[in-house]
Amino acid sequence: MHRRLEILAKTGYAVLGDYRGPAISPREWERLEYLEWKSGGDTNFAPLASATGELDCRGFWDHGKPDKGGIWTSNREIAPSLARYVESIGGEYGRVRVIKLNPSSEQEALRCLHLDDNNRLNPDGTGWVVRSWLELADTADQTVFILREDKNDPSTETRIPLHPGKQVVIDTERLWHVVWHPGPKPRYALITSWESSPVIDNWITSQADPTQLVSVG
Structure with missing residues (x-):
């Protein structure tokens, strides 16, 4: 009942080439105002x-909106390069946020596998909401995105190294997912x-790099 991205139809994800735009200073994400949200x-x-332009981590549905039509918060002034990155893609965005993830063991991470609730209140006939990640800080070589079709079946798992x-x-x-x-x-x-649209489809297609994919199981 929603428009979908054909490029995600087979696997549910796309690995893109690395960001090659203007350098983004670590000061942008280090100086942001963070909220405790697990x-x-x-x-x-x-x-x-x-949803409102306030520093709020709640879902847009708490304000009667689908996860679209995001309004910039005061954090935009601290991280203008990150805002420009989002705007340069040209699509309809909803939640935009920087995550700070503290270290964990592999088993701790696997216990946190979850699905997102992206499309509550999303009207039929409009674009399905998906999410993108841009890795920012230098991390250890072992940091990986873990994806599963079936939460309890490791044979359905894909791991994507992050840097x-x-x-x-x-x-x-x-997809069930965790980092x-x-x-x-x-x-x-x-x-x-x-929001899934021709703009987002073209952006993904222009930058997709499946050679960086690592599958296990």
Whole structure:
């Protein structure tokens, strides 16, 4: 009942080439105002765009909106390069936020596998909401995105190694997902909700890099 991205039809995700735009200073994500909000581990989030423009991590449905039409918060002034990255893609975005993920063990991460609730109140006939990630901080080589078709079946698992500049798009309402980050420092990434559209499809197609994919199981 929603428009979907054909490029995600087979696997539910797309691994893109690394970000090659203007350098983004670590000061942008380090100086943001973070809120305590737990999702997929020991996390804090800095909202850059929310449903109302306030520093709010709640779902847009709490304000009677689908996860679209994001309004920039005061954090935009601290991280203008991150905001420009989102705007340069050109699609309709909803939640935009930076995640700060503290280190965990692999088993702790696997216990946090989850699905997102991206499309509550999303009208039929409009674009399905998916999410993109842009890795920001330098992380250990072992940091990986773990995706599963079946939460309890490791044979359905795919692991995507993460490093600064890595870009990934995932239908997180379809795939169980979590990031295992062994540390030692926190991991930071920009997460953006996107409405599926020709603009987003073209962006993914122009940058997709399946050679960076690692599958297990």
